Amino acid sequence: MGAEIDPLDFLEIDRLLTEEEREIRDAVRAFVEGEILPGIEGWFESATFPREVAKGLADLGLLGMHLEGYGCLGANAVSYGLACLELEAGDSGFRSFVSVQGSLCMFPIRRYGSDEQKERWLPAMARGEVIGCFGLTEPDAGSDPASMRTHARRDGSDWVISGTKMWITNGGIADLAVVWAKTDEGVRGFLVPTDSPGFSTHDIHRKLSLRASVTSELVLDEVRLPGDAVLPGVVGMKGPLSCLTEARYGIVWGAMGAARSCFETALNYAKERVQWGRPIAGFQLTQRKLADMAVELNKGMLLALHLGRMKDEGRLKPQQVSMGKLNNVRVALEIAREARAILGANGITLEYPVIRHMNNLESVYTYEGTNEIHTLILGEALTGLRAYDR
Amino acid sequence: MDVVVLVKYVPDPTGTPKLGEDFLVVREGTDGTLDPGDEYAVEAGLRTVEAHGGEVTLVSMGPEVAMSAIRKGLSMGAHRGVLVTDPALRGADALATARVLAAAVSRRPFDVIFTGSESTDGYTGTVPMAVAGLLGIPALTFARKVEVGEGAVRIERQTDLGYDVIEAPIPALVSVTASAAEPRYATLKGIMAAKSKPVEQLSLADLGLDPATVAPTQRVLGITPAPSKGAGEIVQDGDGAVARIVDLLVEAKVI
Ligand SMILES: Cc1cc2nc3c(=O)[nH]c(=O)nc-3n(C[C@H](O)[C@H](O)[C@H](O)COP(=O)(O)OP(=O)(O)OC[C@H]3O[C@@H](n4cnc5c(N)ncnc54)[C@H](O)[C@@H]3O)c2cc1C
Numbered sequence: 204m205g206a207e208i209d210p211l212d213f214l215e216i217d218r219l220l221t222e223e224e225r226e227i228r229d230a231v232r233a234f235v236e237g238e239i240l241p242g243i244e245g246w247f248e249s250a251t252f253p254r255e256v257a258k259g260l261a262d263l264g265l266l267g268m269h270l271e272g273y274g275c276l277g278a279n280a281v282s283y284g285l286a287c288l289e290l291e292a293g294d295s296g297f298r299s300f301v302s303v304q305g306s307l308c309m310f311p312i313r314r315y316g317s318d319e320q321k322e323r324w325l326p327a328m329a330r331g332e333v334i335g336c337f338g339l340t341e342p343d344a345g346s347d348p349a350s351m352r353t354h355a356r357r358d359g360s361d362w363v364i365s366g367t368k369m370w371i372t373n374g375g376i377a378d379l380a381v382v383w384a385k386t387d388e389g390v391r392g393f394l395v396p397t398d399s400p401g402f403s404t405h406d407i408h409r410k411l412s413l414r415a416s417v418t419s420e421l422v423l424d425e426v427r428l429p430g431d432a433v434l435p436g437v438v439g440m441k442g443p444l445s446c447l448t449e450a451r452y453g454i455v456w457g458a459m460g461a462a463r464s465c466f467e468t469a470l471n472y473a474k475e476r477v478q479w480g481r482p483i484a485g486f487q488l489t490q491r492k493l494a495d496m497a498v499e500l501n502k503g504m505l506l507a508l509h510l511g512r513m514k515d516e517g518r519l520k521p522q523q524v525s526m527g528k529l530n531n532v533r534v535a536l537e538i539a540r541e542a543r544a545i546l547g548a549n550g551i552t553l554e555y556p557v558i559r560h561m562n563n564l565e566s567v568y569t570y571e572g573t574n575e576i577h578t579l580i581l582g583e584a585l586t587g588l589r590a591y592d593r
Numbered sequence: 594m595d596v597v598v599l600v601k602y603v604p605d606p607t608g609t610p611k612l613g614e615d616f617l618v619v620r621e622g623t624d625g626t627l628d629p630g631d632e633y634a635v636e637a638g639l640r641t642v643e644a645h646g647g648e649v650t651l652v653s654m655g656p657e658v659a660m661s662a663i664r665k666g667l668s669m670g671a672h673r674g675v676l677v678t679d680p681a682l683r684g685a686d687a688l689a690t691a692r693v694l695a696a697a698v699s700r701r702p703f704d705v706i707f708t709g710s711e712s713t714d715g716y717t718g719t720v721p722m723a724v725a726g727l728l729g730i731p732a733l734t735f736a737r738k739v740e741v742g743e744g745a746v747r748i749e750r751q752t753d754l755g756y757d758v759i760e761a762p763i764p765a766l767v768s769v770t771a772s773a774a775e776p777r778y779a780t781l782k783g784i785m786a787a788k789s790k791p792v793e794q795l796s797l798a799d800l801g802l803d804p805a806t807v808a809p810t811q812r813v814l815g816i817t818p819a820p821s822k823g824a825g826e827i828v829q830d831g832d833g834a835v836a837r838i839v840d841l842l843v844e845a846k847v848i
Pocket of ligand 1: 303336337338339340344345346347369370371372373413418566569570571572573574575576579590591
């Protein structure tokens with residue numbers, strides 16, 4: 204009892220979780236095993252996002268689970284993180300879906316919306332009846348979103364928005380787009396029903412990453428919205444940036460899910476694959492790979508949990524989330540690549556989850572602030588000197 | 594409609610259970626869970642109260658950690674839980690278990706008791722009938738389909754060749770198979786709500802049971818590993834091959 208080391212929980216991090224947190228984690232894991240893993244190879248290969256699974260995620264209670272009220276669960280940040288981890292151990296596409304819905308769309312409505320906006324959208328979004336997307340990035344405004352061109356002007360009591368948003372997760376399947384646009388007062392957030400005249404989307408095809416997730420371009424051509432479509436509670440880039448901090452927090456955990464799946468697959472494979480008359484796990488070079496993977500996985504988990512506890516205490520700063528995103532996605536990608544190598548030729552097929560996670564993590568490395576941008580955020584926090592000004 | 598579901602906490606079925614010196618499964622300090630077979634019973638119970646109103650009470654016997662099996666059932670949607678736990682019950686055999694469960698169930702009126710068909714760790718498959726026998730109610734076993742109606746319950750009982758349709762007046766006990774009702778996922782809301790649902794922990798004294806009546810009447814003297822499977826038979830092409838295959842299929846009760 205307790206004497207053996209569990210390769211998947213080397214440091215007994217499990218014990219740092221409450222019973223309820225473990226139960227929530229187990230419930231999401233059971234859902235992933237039952238509803239996502241059996242279909243994911245096919246969805247990834249055919250580049251489809253299964254709507255019925257999205258409904259299941261809603262029924263489970265995952266959409267907006269860390270928000271209070273309006274049909275949301277009100278779970279703590281650690282539980283939300285664990286849910287992201289388990290989802291991403293299935294596929295980054297589903298974690299992305301939940302991040303976009305909960306952290307990028309429901310969060311700003313909850314934080315900056317009017318009572319009417321909250322009543323109108325949040326319960327339906329928690330039930331998965333309204334799917335959201337978050338439009339910040341543009342073809343010419345990526346890491347520097349403040350250079351956006353999308354513009355909203357007042358016309359009587361209405362707003363009229365024009366512009367193009369690019370790389371928008373859930374864009375083509377969304378019912379509601381949270382669009383950030385320049386106004387005379389500064390950047391503001393708009394709740395744009397996707398059936399508004401002048402609004403159209405074009406899905407991005409031929410992706411080799413996040414294939415089981417919809418990524419689209421949004422085109423707003425003189426889209427006319429009533430005056431109450433604007434989020435009243437925030438003006439300026441701190442609006443969208445605060446949403447990104449929320450979603451990045453989920454990624455800190457999610458990346459560890461993809462990494463765990465790769466590590467587990469590689470460990471099992473190495474113990475079974477025999478070359479030179481013995482399991483390849485018995486070779487020192489393989490053991491070094493496995494040991495390094497386990498070290499980074501456990502460190503990343505501790506980092507995620509630490510940030511989660513800080514978030515639950517209400518003291519987590521965006522720069523601290525940046526440290527988590529920078530590290531955990533980077534090490535997850537390294538773990539995925541090492542695991543890919545351990546699997547040899549099998550590592551390049553969809554029969555094993557590894558190359559799928561590896562390719563997905565390339566997106567995760569780029570979106571929600573690239574690795575470079577988070578490095579610069581840390582650099583600024585450390586030195587007080589901002590290295591990414593215009 | 595008052596529904597009772599008997600649930601068991603078993604060592605994690607994906608792991609290898611450890612046996613103690615007395616050849617009994619070590620339950621302390623090992624990861625465990627609600628018996629997956631019992632999830633079907635919980636689902637059948639939930640569907641019954643969804644159709645007819647009422648509440649689902651989970652009843653379990655086991656060590657204190659068995660409360661986690663009850664909580665799992667509560668997070669699926671059951672309403673209350675009762676756990677009987679007592680040091681004197683360590684090593685309880687199937688009959689003793691049935692005595693305890695029957696005593697716990699009979700404290701309140703009930704209409705239907707659902708159980709799994711057999712536990713994933715012990716596999717005796719005798720507890721459901723014994724509980725029904727002790728309570729003096731009909732046992733409808735191996736249900737692949739359950740319909741609870743006014744005053745009666747009707748099941749399709751799985752048999753080797755097909756199924757029998759059986760009906761009994763309620764109160765009655767129904768043991769379900771994995772075809773009866775695909776269990777729902779525990780939802781996050783269910784998990785958070787489970788915390789505030791009433792659970793009782795009872796001892797033998799609370800049930801008015803004398804430890805002597807539940808003392809084990811059997812002892813495991815020794816165990817041997819199951820013989821490993823021999824090589825399969827390869828039926829070669831040629832005369833008699835078809836007949837041999839038919840014989841094998843009949844032997845396997847497939848045709
Ligand atoms: C699958 C996917 C889904 C996405 N979903 C969404 C979504 O739902 N909503 C949304 O708004 N956006 C979304 N994005 C967009 C994503 O946030 C951007 O791709 C990201 O911000 C980077 O912008 P960019 O691609 O234009 O790259 P660029 O900003 O052009 O960067 C190119 C390279 O230059 C580097 N670089 C940039 N500036 C500096 C600097 N100052 N110093 C050093 N290096 C620098 C970057 O790190 C990067 O390596 C998604 C992207 C992907 C791939």
